Amino acid sequence: MSAREEVLARLRAALAGAPPVVPAPGPVPRRQGDRPPGRPELVELLRQRLVDYRAEVHRAAGADVAGTVAAILAAAGARTLVVPAGLPADWRPGTVEVVVDEDLPAARLAGLDAVLTAAAVAVAETGTIVLDAGADQGRRALSLLPDLHVCVVRPAQVVGIVPEALDRLTPGRPLTWISGPSATSDIELSRVEGVHGPRRLHVVLTDG
Amino acid sequence: MRTFLGMPTTAPAGVGHLRGDEPFPAAARKALGDAQLRRNLRHATTTIRAKSGAVIDEVPDWAELRAAGRAIKADTMARLPELLEQLEAAVTAAGGVVHWAADAVEANRIVTELVRATGADRVMKVKSMATQEIGLNEALEAAGIEPVETDLAELIVQLGNDKPSHILVPAIHRNRAEIREIFRREMPGVDPDLTDEPAALAAAARRHLRQTFLSTKVAVSGANFAVAETGTLAVVESEGNGRMCLTLPETLITVMGIEKVIPTWADLGVFLQLLPRASTGERMNPYTSMWTGVTPGDGPRQVHLVLLDNGRSAVLADPVGRQALHCIRCSACLNVCPVYERTGGHAYGSVYPGPIGAVLSPQLTGVADNASLPYASSLCGACFDACPVLIDIPSILVHLRGQAPHPRAEAAAMAAAAYTMDHPRLYAAAQRAAGLGRVAGRALPPPLNGWTASRDLPAAPPQTFRQWWAERGSGS
Ligand code: SF4
Numbered sequence: 001m002s003a004r005e006e007v008l009a010r011l012r013a014a015l016a017g018a019p020p021v022v023p024a025p026g027p028v029p030r031r032q033g034d035r036p037p038g039r040p041e042l043v044e045l046l047r048q049r050l051v052d053y054r055a056e057v058h059r060a061a062g063a064d065v066a067g068t069v070a071a072i073l074a075a076a077g078a079r080t081l082v083v084p085a086g087l088p089a090d091w092r093p094g095t096v097e098v099v100v101d102e103d104l105p106a107a108r109l110a111g112l113d114a115v116l117t118a119a120a121v122a123v124a125e126t127g128t129i130v131l132d133a134g135a136d137q138g139r140r141a142l143s144l145l146p147d148l149h150v151c152v153v154r155p156a157q158v159v160g161i162v163p164e165a166l167d168r169l170t171p172g173r174p175l176t177w178i179s180g181p182s183a184t185s186d187i188e189l190s191r192v193e194g195v196h197g198p199r200r201l202h203v204v205l206t207d208g
Numbered sequence: 209m210r211t212f213l214g215m216p217t218t219a220p221a222g223v224g225h226l227r228g229d230e231p232f233p234a235a236a237r238k239a240l241g242d243a244q245l246r247r248n249l250r251h252a253t254t255t256i257r258a259k260s261g262a263v264i265d266e267v268p269d270w271a272e273l274r275a276a277g278r279a280i281k282a283d284t285m286a287r288l289p290e291l292l293e294q295l296e297a298a299v300t301a302a303g304g305v306v307h308w309a310a311d312a313v314e315a316n317r318i319v320t321e322l323v324r325a326t327g328a329d330r331v332m333k334v335k336s337m338a339t340q341e342i343g344l345n346e347a348l349e350a351a352g353i354e355p356v357e358t359d360l361a362e363l364i365v366q367l368g369n370d371k372p373s374h375i376l377v378p379a380i381h382r383n384r385a386e387i388r389e390i391f392r393r394e395m396p397g398v399d400p401d402l403t404d405e406p407a408a409l410a411a412a413a414r415r416h417l418r419q420t421f422l423s424t425k426v427a428v429s430g431a432n433f434a435v436a437e438t439g440t441l442a443v444v445e446s447e448g449n450g451r452m453c454l455t456l457p458e459t460l461i462t463v464m465g466i467e468k469v470i471p472t473w474a475d476l477g478v479f480l481q482l483l484p485r486a487s488t489g490e491r492m493n494p495y496t497s498m499w500t501g502v503t504p505g506d507g508p509r510q511v512h513l514v515l516l517d518n519g520r521s522a523v524l525a526d527p528v529g530r531q532a533l534h535c536i537r538c539s540a541c542l543n544v545c546p547v548y549e550r551t552g553g554h555a556y557g558s559v560y561p562g563p564i565g566a567v568l569s570p571q572l573t574g575v576a577d578n579a580s581l582p583y584a585s586s587l588c589g590a591c592f593d594a595c596p597v598l599i600d601i602p603s604i605l606v607h608l609r610g611q612a613p614h615p616r617a618e619a620a621a622m623a624a625a626a627y628t629m630d631h632p633r634l635y636a637a638a639q640r641a642a643g644l645g646r647v648a649g650r651a652l653p654p655p656l657n658g659w660t661a662s663r664d665l666p667a668a669p670p671q672t673f674r675q676w677w678a679e680r681g682s683g684s
Pocket residue numbers: 534535536537538539540541542564591594595596597598599
């Protein structure tokens with residue numbers, strides 16, 4: 001018997017010999033979320049929850065994403081910025097050296113100060129942004145190696161709860177759910193921000 | 209032990225970390241003498257209980273989520289073979305390679321061969337209970353391959369030549385001053401003036417591992433969830449070491465207990481709401497990565513999934529004990545357990561400590577090999593109360609006590625160990641549990657004087673596992 005057949009045979013024997021004491025309960029009603037995406041109160045909740053987990057949040061009028069990003073980078077002392085190829089051209093600040101990711105080696109990415117991406121979805125209740133490696137977000141390594149991640153979220157992308165985010169995402173894509181900067185609870189179970197992932201997360205909320 | 213082909217089988221001895229060197233009461237007595245350990249544990253578990261309680265209170269449908277979590281897991285176990293086949297098909301269709309391992313020995317061999325095939329002599333690891341369970345690091349080392357733990361707590365344990373003592377925070381038994389000492393002693397090139405500020409310690413780990421992340425070609429991970437319908441694997445983490453390992457290497461090998469499969473994509477929504485709040489007390493953990501096979505141009509080009517039995521089929525075969533397989537490894541039951549808070553995780557002998565370990569380890573190995581663990585509890589019910597997927601741990605404990613080879617001896621040993629515990633706090637725990645009335649009809653209602661031998665005598669189960677086993681063996 002192959003290991004595969006062996007394991008499956010064991011499991012079938014286990015179930016055949018011992019049916020459940022109580023039958024598996026049927027489906028349990030689940031909260032699906034009832035607030036239309038992008039409502040101002042959802043965006044405000046997202047802002048609060050992001051701040052709670054030490055992300056910094058900025059509001060930018062649609063036309064002024066580049067200016068807001070420039071200010072963030074200047075304040076952080078960042079001089080180099082990597083962007084995915086599909087990032088809207090008018091988001092790129094003119095104030096720093098901008099590198100477009102074309103399969104850059106990891107060491108090169110790690111040497112850049114900051115990364116600017118869009119997002120796929122954001123979850124207000126948990127303060128989470130989800131990247132799905134779309135053209136305006138780039139491959140996963142991009143938003144991982146630079147120490148400062150600036151992420152632009154549009155109101156229409158903000159949903160209330162996790163199940164709504166899953167509904168909008170495509171399972172086959174590589175997904176990264178981000179809630180605040182990298183952190184650890186490994187020392188005395190208290191949360192400390194800043195381990196291996198970006199130590200600073202700035203979220204720019206646009207108005208349209 | 210004789211193995212019958214195709215029959216539910218416990219985890220083999222002599223490999224991995226499911227069996228302790230000494231019974232729980234003896235190990236616990238030693239731990240109880242360590243005041244520093246108890247202070248560290250009390251501080252950590254008190255912190256996490258408060259955080260977790262606060263974020264759970266925010267969720268209006270927490271009770272429904274727990275019920276949904278239990279229902280999904282019960283349904284999963286009832287259909288485990290078909291779901292695993294579905295998962296295998298989906299992962300394969302997405303460019304991944306699926307391997308099956310009947311036990312720890314097979315899993316270690318598969319992973320070692322996969323690493324060898326890449327030519328690498330070093331792998332980086334994301335914290336994974338399954339790979340600790342099977343002793344993968346030792347197997348890799350024996351084959352001349354260096355495993356590097358990248359999770360901060362695992363790194364503390366590895367550098368300190370220590371053993372993990374908690375599911376979520378393996379170094380929970382260490383405080384910041386002890387961690388600083390380990391780093392100063394064991395971390396090459398570390399700043400001798402390193403302080404014991406958690407942020408400074410985290411920064412030291414970041415510097416220490418950066419080059420490893422950028423240059424290591426193979427990573428080994430576990431998985432928190434695997435979605436049968438889509439072939440998607442998920443790792444839930446905090447530090448970003450998981451993202452590094454899942455994204456940067458050329459080859460990714462994931463070792464996963466077969467019970468981690470869930471049926472549908474939508475089911476993730478239930479567990480992603482339950483796990484972080486019950487686990488680290490966060491609304492959401494900093495990072496969750498999901499991948500489905502291979503994505504050209506993004507992440508590892510070779511993706512492997514090793515599906516591990518190692519005793520799980522034997523757990524599945526026990527209709528009462530089976531629900532231990534529902535565990536999502538949040539560690540909430542450890543953090544509320546009055547016994548764990550006093551003894552720490554090492555006393556349990558297995559990589560699975562605390563209440564869940566007391567029901568899971570004996571079932572994985574066979575009760576005879578971990579006979580004292582079902583007694584490592586006061587049956588106060590706090591674990592059941594805390595469990596986000598409603599696993600009735602006290603009932604499983606009582607059920608397993610009925611299978612211990614010499615229950616009276618085990619019970620007496622535990623009663624003696626319990627005597628040294630500090631009574632005022634147990635009193636509070638027992639009082640709290642008295643309101644639950646959960647063990648009524650199974651054992652005496654929790655008395656208010658801590659553990660007693662009489663409470664450890666279980667009601668006779670209608671049929672013991674061994675009787676049942678013998679009967680079904682002769683019938684098939
Ligand atoms: S048994 Fe429940 S509370 Fe304990 S670790 Fe597992 S899921 Fe969490």
